[in-house]
Amino acid sequence: MATEAVTDAHGGESALQFHPMDQFIVKPLFGDGAVHWYTITNATFWMALTVLAIVLLLVMGTSKRATIPSRTQSVAELAYGFVYKMIEDVTGKDGIKYFPYIMTLFMFIVFANFLGLLPLAFTTTSHIAVTAVLAFAVFFAVTILGFVKNGAHFLELFWVKSAPLALRPILAIIELISYFVRPVSHSVRLAGNMMAGHAVIKVFAGFAAIAAIAPLSVVAVTAMYGLEVLVAFIQAYVFTILTCVYLKDALHPAH
Amino acid sequence: MATETVGENAQGFADATGVAGDHGASGAGMPQLDFAHFPNQIFWLVVTLIVIYLVLSRVALPRIGAVLAQRAGTISNDIAAAEDLKRKASEAEDAYEKALADARVEAGRIAAEAKAEIQAELDAAIAKADEQIAAKSAESEKAIADIRAGAVESVRVVAKDAAAEIVTALGFSADQGTIDAAVDNRVKG
Numbered sequence: 001m002a003t004e005a006v007t008d009a010h011g012g013e014s015a016l017q018f019h020p021m022d023q024f025i026v027k028p029l030f031g032d033g034a035v036h037w038y039t040i041t042n043a044t045f046w047m048a049l050t051v052l053a054i055v056l057l058l059v060m061g062t063s064k065r066a067t068i069p070s071r072t073q074s075v076a077e078l079a080y081g082f083v084y085k086m087i088e089d090v091t092g093k094d095g096i097k098y099f100p101y102i103m104t105l106f107m108f109i110v111f112a113n114f115l116g117l118l119p120l121a122f123t124t125t126s127h128i129a130v131t132a133v134l135a136f137a138v139f140f141a142v143t144i145l146g147f148v149k150n151g152a153h154f155l156e157l158f159w160v161k162s163a164p165l166a167l168r169p170i171l172a173i174i175e176l177i178s179y180f181v182r183p184v185s186h187s188v189r190l191a192g193n194m195m196a197g198h199a200v201i202k203v204f205a206g207f208a209a210i211a212a213i214a215p216l217s218v219v220a221v222t223a224m225y226g227l228e229v230l231v232a233f234i235q236a237y238v239f240t241i242l243t244c245v246y247l248k249d250a251l252h253p254a255h
Numbered sequence: 256m257a258t259e260t261v262g263e264n265a266q267g268f269a270d271a272t273g274v275a276g277d278h279g280a281s282g283a284g285m286p287q288l289d290f291a292h293f294p295n296q297i298f299w300l301v302v303t304l305i306v307i308y309l310v311l312s313r314v315a316l317p318r319i320g321a322v323l324a325q326r327a328g329t330i331s332n333d334i335a336a337a338e339d340l341k342r343k344a345s346e347a348e349d350a351y352e353k354a355l356a357d358a359r360v361e362a363g364r365i366a367a368e369a370k371a372e373i374q375a376e377l378d379a380a381i382a383k384a385d386e387q388i389a390a391k392s393a394e395s396e397k398a399i400a401d402i403r404a405g406a407v408e409s410v411r412v413v414a415k416d417a418a419a420e421i422v423t424a425l426g427f428s429a430d431q432g433t434i435d436a437a438v439d440n441r442v443k444g
Contacts, residue, residue, distance in 0.1 A: 021285060026292040037294035044295075047303040054307055058315035065322050067329055073322075080319045100312040108307055128287045129296040195287065 020202035024126055024195065042122040043130075050111040050124070058107070079107065083240065090244035094251055101141075102247075105134060106240040113194060113232035117225070125235075126194035128187060135187035138243050146250035157253040186242055193235045197228040407442075414438045 029040050058079070061072035069077060083103045087095045109125055116123025124130050146154040158175040160168055201224045208217040286292070415431075415438045422429045 024286040026286065026289070026295060035292055035295050037298045039295055041292075041295055041299070043292075044299045047299050051303055051306050051310070054315075055310055058319065059310060062315065062318050062322060065318060065325075067322070067326050069322075076315075077319055077323060080316065080323070100308060100316055103311050103316060104304060104308045107311065108304060124296075124300070126287070127296055129293040130300050133297050133300050191287065195285075 018203055018206040020199040020206070023122065023198060023202060026122075026127075043124055043127070046112070046115060046122045046124050049115050050108055053111045053115065054107050079110075086241060087244055087247075090241060091248045091251065095244065095247055098247060102240060102243055105138070105243060106236060109134070109190065109239055110233065110236035113236055114229075116194065116198065117228055117232055123194050123198055126191055126198060128191045131187035131191040132183070134190075134239070135183040138186065138246060139183035142243075142246045142250040145247070146253060149251060150253050154250070154253045157249055161254070182246065186239065190235050190239050193231055197224065197231055200224055201228065411438065411442055414442060 026035060026041050026043050028035060029042055029045050033039070035041055057072065058076050061070070061076045064070065064073065066073060080103070083106050084096070084099060087099055087102055091098075112123065112125040112130075115121055116126065146157070150156075158172045158179070160171045160175065163171050201221055204217050204220040204224060208214045208221070210217075415435055418434050418438050419429075419431065422434065
């Protein structure tokens with residue numbers, strides 16, 4: 001729909017038009033007015049769908065509280081165990097009390113990514129505005145937590161005790177820079193992955209308008225879609241596990 | 256302020272659609288970098304995250320945690336029960352083995368007792384039979400002795416008679432006393 005091939009009278013390829021980025025435009029869901037902060041947009045709609053999907057899986061799916069779980073309940077328990085074990089392994093036992101927050105992040109990202117793979121969907125996590133809020137929320141939460149829990153000792157994170165004394169100031173600068181780059185890489189990684197894959201699929205789909213290469217284009221779209229399914233999960237996983245790593249640094253700053 | 260936002264917004268739309276039409280879409284054409292839409296997305300994202308957090312922390316996670324704990328409890332209880340049953344089974348087996356061994360010992364004892372009893376009865380019967388045999392043979396011996404004594408006397412009488420007859424037949428006469436003495440003498444010798 002967003003992509004269309006306008007062939008001119010000579011059927012020239014040059015008139016082939018791609019709109020691979022149109023799928024990312026935020027627009028009001030009802031009417032055609034301006035987008036205010038409170039306007040219900042397609043972003044609102046797809047975020048609401050993630051909430052709905054999470055409620056369906058984790059609340060409706062487990063409503064029977066069965067000792068022998070149904071299929072849906074198994075998936076819900078799997079998701080619970082997956083994130084729980086991740087925190088336990090990466091952050092340690094004292095990270096468990098932040099489990100609901102990390103689970104919220106993981107469930108939102110994984111469902112936003114997968115819902116974005118539906119045809120004609122709007123991928124909320126492909127927007128830097130969304131991922132930056134997530135990443136900066138993690139960054140500020142972890143930094144404040146680090147100072148609250150460890151006080152000035154939190155700065156030991158930047159003072160590498162295992163390195164020779166002469167190297168430590170240089171390492172401190174590098175550590176400091178890498179620390180402040182974290183939210184940027186954290187957010188751009190997710191948004192970039194989601195955007196790139198979706199845009200590439202759209203470009204391939206645009207080529208399907210030319211009959212000669214349409215089969216190839218369909219194969220390419222299918223292959224890319226398979227890759228994107230993988231990426232959708234892996235990026236959610238990566239975002240969550242990095243959050244756990246940052247949380248570990250905040251709780252145990254010493255190297 | 257509001258009108259300004261609207262203006263930027265319209266500009267953003269124009270940028271997005273306009274540049275996306277080109278092949279070389281530059282960064283400015285990315286809808287992601289249209290800052291006019293940021294407040295909207297951020298607002299709804301925060302709402303979404305709060306809703307998800309409330310749903311997870313109030314309902315979903317405690318419930319799933321409880322289900323998992325309950326399952327772990329059930330499983331460990333079942334394993335404990337199974338171990339208990341296994342222990343009982345092995346106890347029962349031991350008891351059975353012991354009963355079997357006792358029964359074997361008892362059977363051996365009863366057999367030995369019966370054997371001894373039978374042996375005693377047999378010995379008594381043999382002794383009684385021996386006694387009877389001894390009595391019978393003594394009786395028989397006495398009878399034989401009587402018969403023998405009777406026979407010797409008869410021989411003697413017959414010999415005396417025969418001797419007297421022979422002496423008479425030979426034409427001699429001899430008195431009975433002499434003949435008796437001679438016969439006795441001979442029979443003795």
